[in-house]
Amino acid sequence: xxxxxxxxxxxxxxxxxxxxxxxxxxxxxxxxxxxxxxxxxxxxxxxxxxxxxxxxxxxxxxxxxxxxxxxxxxxxxxxxxxxxxxxxxxxxxxxxxxxxxxxxxxxxxxxxxxxxxxxxxxxxxxxxxxxxxxxxxxxxxxxxxxxxxxxxxxxxxxxxxxxxxxxxxxxxxxxxxxxxxxxxxxxxxxxxxxxxxxxxxxxxxxxxxxxxxxxxxxxxxxxxxxxxxxxxxxxxxxxxx
Numbered sequence: 001x002x003x004x005x006x007x008x009x010x011x012x013x014x015x016x017x018x019x020x021x022x023x024x025x026x027x028x029x030x031x032x033x034x035x036x037x038x039x040x041x042x043x044x045x046x047x048x049x050x051x052x053x054x055x056x057x058x059x060x061x062x063x064x065x066x067x068x069x070x071x072x073x074x075x076x077x078x079x080x081x082x083x084x085x086x087x088x089x090x091x092x093x094x095x096x097x098x099x100x101x102x103x104x105x106x107x108x109x110x111x112x113x114x115x116x117x118x119x120x121x122x123x124x125x126x127x128x129x130x131x132x133x134x135x136x137x138x139x140x141x142x143x144x145x146x147x148x149x150x151x152x153x154x155x156x157x158x159x160x161x162x163x164x165x166x167x168x169x170x171x172x173x174x175x176x177x178x179x180x181x182x183x184x185x186x187x188x189x190x191x192x193x194x195x196x197x198x199x200x201x202x203x204x205x206x207x208x209x210x211x212x213x214x215x216x217x218x219x220x221x222x223x224x225x226x227x228x229x230x231x232x233x234x235x236x237x238x239x240x241x
Contacts, residue, residue, distance in 0.1 A: 006056070015044055016052045020068070027069050035061045057165060058191060067191065089223065092204070093230035099200045100231045101238060103184055104136075107156040112138040113146055116160040117169055123186075123224050124160045130232060142172060152180030159185045162220040164192020164201075173197045186228070188220040202227060 003024070007017050019042050023030055030038065039046045046061075053064040112131060116124030124140055131138040146155045157176045161169050164187040173183050177197040185198040188205065195201040204223035 010056050012052070012055070015042070015048065016055070018042055019044065019049055019052055023065060023068055030065055030069070057193065063191065086226070089226040090230055093227050093234065096200065096202050096227075097231060097234055100184075100202070101235050103156065103182070103200060104235055106182075108136070110137065110154050110156065111146060111151075112136055112156045112158060113143065114138060114140050114158040114160070115142055115169055115172060116140075117166050119218070119221055120160040120162065120166075123221050124158075126225065127158065127160070127228055130228070134232070134236060144172075147172065147176045147179055147181050149179045153182075155181050157181055157183045159183060159187075159194055159198075160224060161185070161192075161194060162188040162218065164189045164194040166194075170194055186224045188223075202231075 003017055003020050006012065006020060010016075012020070019038065022038060022042050026033070026041075033041070035046045035049055039049055042049075049061055049064075053060050056064065058064045058067065114124045114128045114131075116122070121140075128138045128140045145151075147157065157173065159169055159173055164170075164185070170193050173185070173194050174197055176183055183194075183198040185194050185201045187195055187201055187203055189195070190201075190203040190205065195203065202224075204220055204227060
């Protein structure tokens with residue numbers, strides 16, 4: 001886990017970095033220590049640890065510890081030679097298919113607005129073209145008027161974002177949610193703010209913010225393409241049958 005990457009991303013101070021390092025190095029004992037024990041060993045207060053968790057977009061100390069331990073376990077267990085990507089993404093798409101199918105049925109003849117930023121915009125463009133070719137009314141421009149309350153039930157917002165915390169996208173999604181506009185999101189981070197505002201959030205678990213390697217490949221973009229293709233293919237086959 002690259003603590004310095006996290007420190008840069010969330011603008012952490014030295015005390016906050018030392019807390020993360022302690023949790024990482026004492027993962028096996030962290031449950032017994034509890035938040036007060038960690039605070040004591042780090043010469044800080046429980047409130048500081050809770051504030052750190054909030055700063056990193058977690059609900060609290062427990063979620064922060066869970067995420068760090070989960071990431072460590074996944075890294076320890078991963079063996080690239082044993083990974084079979086396509087079956088994994090097929091199973092992942094199966095998990096989301098029923099709700100995905102219902103959403104596309106609900107917006108079959110309505111407006112679908114797809115948003116992304118940076119590299120995610122490239123994926124958004126791909127999804128947009130695929131939907132257009134299959135008869136959907138899809139656009140990639142952020143027409144803010146389509147997010148107004150009077151368009152509730154008439155506009156679907158689709159968002160592609162690895163972290164799920166991109167500020168402008170998060171603002172647009174929150175505004176849509178508050179106006180009754182439904183959101184379908186493709187994210188790498190299951191704990192992101194955008195996930196909480198979505199009718200369906202397809203999570204690829206490819207957010208690399210906790211990686212030990214600063215040059216970790218960003219599998220999120222390829223993962224979204226694979227999952228989307230499986231979902232759309234299954235939908236179109238079901239529609240034809």
